Amino acid sequence: MATYNLTTxxxxxxxxKLKAGxxxxxxGVIYTARDAAHKRLVDLIEAGEELPFDLEGSVIYFVGPTPxxxxxxxxxxxxxxxxxxxxxxxxxxxxxxxxMIGKGKRSQEVKDACVEYGGIYFGAxxxxxxLLGKKIKSAEVIAYPELGPEAVxxxxxxxxxxxxxxxxxxxxxxxxxxxxxxxxx
Amino acid sequence: xxEIEYSEVxxxxxxxxxxxxxxxxxxxxxxxxxxxxxEKSPVSKEVIRQLLENADIAKNEKRPLCQDTGLAVxxxxxxxxxxxxxxLLKDAINEGTAKGYEEAxxxxxxxxxxxxxxxxDTLGYNLPAIIHFxxxxxxxxxxxxxxxxxxxxxxxxxxxxxxxxxxxxVIEFVKEVISDAGGNPCPPITVGVGIxxxxxxxxxxxxxxxxxxxxxxxxxxxxxxxxxxxLDEINKLGIGAMGMGGTKTALAxxxxxxPCHIASLPVSVNVQCHSSRxxxxxx
Ligand code: SF4
Numbered sequence: 001m002a003t004y005n006l007t008t009x010x011x012x013x014x015x016x017k018l019k020a021g022x023x024x025x026x027x028g029v030i031y032t033a034r035d036a037a038h039k040r041l042v043d044l045i046e047a048g049e050e051l052p053f054d055l056e057g058s059v060i061y062f063v064g065p066t067p068x069x070x071x072x073x074x075x076x077x078x079x080x081x082x083x084x085x086x087x088x089x090x091x092x093x094x095x096x097x098x099x100m101i102g103k104g105k106r107s108q109e110v111k112d113a114c115v116e117y118g119g120i121y122f123g124a125x126x127x128x129x130x131l132l133g134k135k136i137k138s139a140e141v142i143a144y145p146e147l148g149p150e151a152v153x154x155x156x157x158x159x160x161x162x163x164x165x166x167x168x169x170x171x172x173x174x175x176x177x178x179x180x181x182x183x184x185x
Numbered sequence: 186x187x188e189i190e191y192s193e194v195x196x197x198x199x200x201x202x203x204x205x206x207x208x209x210x211x212x213x214x215x216x217x218x219x220x221x222x223x224e225k226s227p228v229s230k231e232v233i234r235q236l237l238e239n240a241d242i243a244k245n246e247k248r249p250l251c252q253d254t255g256l257a258v259x260x261x262x263x264x265x266x267x268x269x270x271x272x273l274l275k276d277a278i279n280e281g282t283a284k285g286y287e288e289a290x291x292x293x294x295x296x297x298x299x300x301x302x303x304x305x306d307t308l309g310y311n312l313p314a315i316i317h318f319x320x321x322x323x324x325x326x327x328x329x330x331x332x333x334x335x336x337x338x339x340x341x342x343x344x345x346x347x348x349x350x351x352x353x354x355v356i357e358f359v360k361e362v363i364s365d366a367g368g369n370p371c372p373p374i375t376v377g378v379g380i381x382x383x384x385x386x387x388x389x390x391x392x393x394x395x396x397x398x399x400x401x402x403x404x405x406x407x408x409x410x411x412x413x414x415x416l417d418e419i420n421k422l423g424i425g426a427m428g429m430g431g432t433k434t435a436l437a438x439x440x441x442x443x444p445c446h447i448a449s450l451p452v453s454v455n456v457q458c459h460s461s462r463x464x465x466x467x468x
Pocket of ligand 1: 078079080126127128251252253254255333334335336337369370371458459460
């Protein structure tokens with residue numbers, strides 16, 4: 001279990017050194033998207049149209065924040081359950097995205113895509129919305145404002161704490177962690 | 186007959202909603218602290234440390250504990266000798282809910298089941314609230330409130346067993362639900378188990394069981410024993426905080442049991458995430 005400080009956009013060199021269980025403090029620009037936004041982004045990719053942001057090296061955060069209080073860039077912003085993005089993530093990774101932040105298990109297809117395209121699935125602490133919201137220094141809706149909390153935001157983070165769940169070697173922290181601590185009678 | 190102003194109920198509910206969104210109840214805070222001390226996995230220990238820090242930030246800076254500020258769930262006991270002046274109790278609770286969620290910048294999360302259209306501009310901000318009424322003796326209104334997030338509801342399950350399934354069958358079912366859920370419901374969790382009654386009674390009991398303070402012992406010794414066994418079995422699963430592996434998957438199991446039909450044994454498992462936002466007031 002190592003600790004790294006990484007800045008986005010991520011390169012393949014960054015992602016290939018990470019192992020499941022490593023802790024990463026992430027800084028730089030990341031993008032928020034949930035199911036509805038993912039559907040639109042993947043539709044654009046498939047139609048060969050331009051996306052609202054550059055996918056290359058991008059990290060996507062699965063989050064639907066609370067509305068910001070006046071003067072704050074964003075409200076509480078912890079991760080949402082990731083499996084709802086499972087059908088879209090392989091396409092995003094194939095087209096250059098290098099990281100995803102969420103919570104909960106991913107499908108085998110997503111894990112395989114992480115291995116093939118050098119992507120990482122990071123887990124953030126679910127329900128730590130106040131703490132994680134504070135690590136977000138600026139936020140700006142860049143697409144689909146009509147989706148409300150589900151709109152695509154460009155956010156700037158500083159030392160955003162995440163843990164590597166699925167690495168580029170096919171490891172899965174959820175499986176490994178559980179096997180290590182499971183008590184069999 | 187005691188009269189209570191409609192607006193008094195609206196204000197009380199509104200305040201309840203606002204404070205609950207940013208204040209982790211003491212029982213949960215203490216239970217998490219204890220779990221952090223006892224947790225064997227360093228990864229899970231760190232997660233729980235973040236949760237405690239999160240609770241401190243939320244309280245001091247009045248930020249919502251979690252971005253999923255939930256659907257508003259109420260259990261309301263209305264005294265027979267109370268009358269609401271100027272409107273209906275149900276409307277007052279809904280109005281207080283909408284005001285609380287909107288004024289405190291909480292998320293509006295109610296939507297239509299299929300179109301998924303948000304209901305904030307049609308029905309009202311985060312409305313309707315889910316309200317369970319009961320009528321009791323006296324001239325007071327007792328309101329229990331919880332902000333119930335989606336992650337832990339999504340893994341909850343109910344099943345009607347044949348009586349022969351017995352305790353073993355029920356324990357196995359609880360284990361299976363929690364095992365399948367893994368990290369999705371944001372462990373460390375609290376597990377509400379409704380046993381007996383009819384299908385819907387078991388479900389409602391499993392929800393209500395989650396309102397009991399952590400650290401309290403079930404009044405029924407048989408159920409208290411069963412809670413211990415279930416907690417032990419769940420923590421042997423190794424799921425750990427946020428599913429990252431560990432020894433403290435659940436903080437507690439709470440059972441509410443009811444008499445049931447001679448032909449059936451209904452069981453419901455309702456899961457509560459670590460962000461167990463609930464309060465209780467009496468008007
Ligand atoms: S399960 Fe609970 S802590 Fe996790 S995201 Fe949902 S409401 Fe928040």
